[in-house]
Amino acid sequence: MKRIGFIGLGIMGVPMVRNLCKAGMDVTIIENGHGNKEAIAELKEKGVRTAPTARETARNQDVVITMLPNGRIVKDILTGPDGVLAGIAPGTVLIDSSSVAPAESKQFAALAQEAGCPFLDAPVSGGEPGAIAGTLAFMIGGDETVAGKVRDVFDAMGSSAVVTGPNGAGSVTKLCNQIMCFINIAAVSEALVLAQKAGADPKKVYEAVRGGLAGSAILEQKAARIYGRDFAPGGFLESQMKDINHVMETAQELDVPLLLAPMVQQITESLMQEGRGREDNSCMVTFYEKLAGITVQTKE
Template sequence: MTTIGFIGLGIMGGPMAANLLAAGHTVLGHDTQQAAAERLVTAGGKYVDSVAAATAADVVITMLPDSPQVEEVVLGPGGVLEHAEPGLLLIDMSTIRPDTSVAVGAAAAARGVRALDAPVSGGEKGAIDGVLSIMVGGDVHAFDAARPVFEVLGKTIVHVGPSGAGQTVKAANQLVVGGIYALVAEAIVLLEASGVDPGPGLDVLAGGLAGSRILELKRKSMVARDFAPGFRIDLHHKDMGIALAAAREAGVALPMTGLTAQLIAAARAQGHGSLDHSALLKVLETVSGKAAS
């Protein structure tokens, strides 16, 4: 079994670290939140109080909120690369800008460290159940070395290209997810405004060509207005910015992505940033004058 340093033990990172422990790996976990540290210890892991201590491992996984945090933790003073021994396998599973992943890959290679960008899709439930989709950019030999770790965490594991490619695929994933949430929200608004029970209505949609993973997992909670966060609006807002920046860099127009990004920005502006991204329903209700009084 492998000793794994795991930096970032939040909604996604916490259950991922727990699954690695359950598979028999030793996990050295680091996070700035005390509650996250306590959950790791309860699951059988060892909490360490610094990035340097978490880097004393065969594999280091980072699961952080955004590019600045990855740059600080990996590239900054006292960061992973400053303490890494040659041959370390560094797997960044955060969702960040592709150019940041390219920079991390280049800096890691200069120190003899194998780096992969491996963002995930599947939300908190996918992390808990160990069935995440993992899209991996970087050297194919490093990918092969990391596969045993990925197989504990995910079900769909695909090497998609060089450094940064994983993040580009994740940007594509997030624009599709955001668009589907917006359309499901519109469907609920239409059904309810027309006097149709949205529960059975969405059951039919889920069983037909309109079916999706989002309808499968979220239709009941959306109808019930249960927006407990599995993936927060704040984070999806960040991800849509990444998608739009990637589109600009690639020189392509993504008009539906732009509209969806504005709806997510509206959700955040309306104070829903801490809610699940299915709370786009609240925005569409407001637009239609159907918001709860």
């Protein structure tokens, strides 16, 4: 039974910890949990241990996992007198599943190396539904042998875990994933707005195309939210803003021309200015609705 310190109890972290518990892992979390008191109480009932700081959470563990909103917070949690690296023992595997820039992942890997700890950048795809179901896809940057040693940890939370290269490659892969996902959400939004304006029922359009080549996990997750007007967060728009900015920064650094991603960036920026940052990113449809002068809604 592996001992795991887990830091980050957001909409992804809480179900990930639940699944680690189901797999029989000995999990420790931070007592204050950034204010998520209900989740902490529930997890404690499941046998999860608590510690007062990140330093204590990392102490005497086989693996430490961070799942945090951005790279700045990850760095703050890792460093400092009460940070993870102040308490972690050499040889402990440090896994960062946060969505951060590739350059940040490389920086965290260097910090871990100084502490004598192997590091894996292992962001995920699948959103809150995947975290709840334990079907997340882990995109890993780091040593294959190290990843193999913690395969059971990944298996407890996900359905796939693929090493795509050295440290930083996991975060690059996540950016590639986000390009495909965000453009797909925009495409679903465009299509359903067109359907609505033309007089077709968007729900029926979804049902008609889902079994063909247009079918996708994005279509399955987002179409019903769009025509059902459900923008409760499964994936925050503000997280999309962060990720698409990382995409554009990385592309600029590598001198890679992107044509569709900048459009998504502009749409996301516009919606952020409307105060939609804490809504699900399926709210992208509202950008198109405003231009078309309609609202996508099923007739059923």
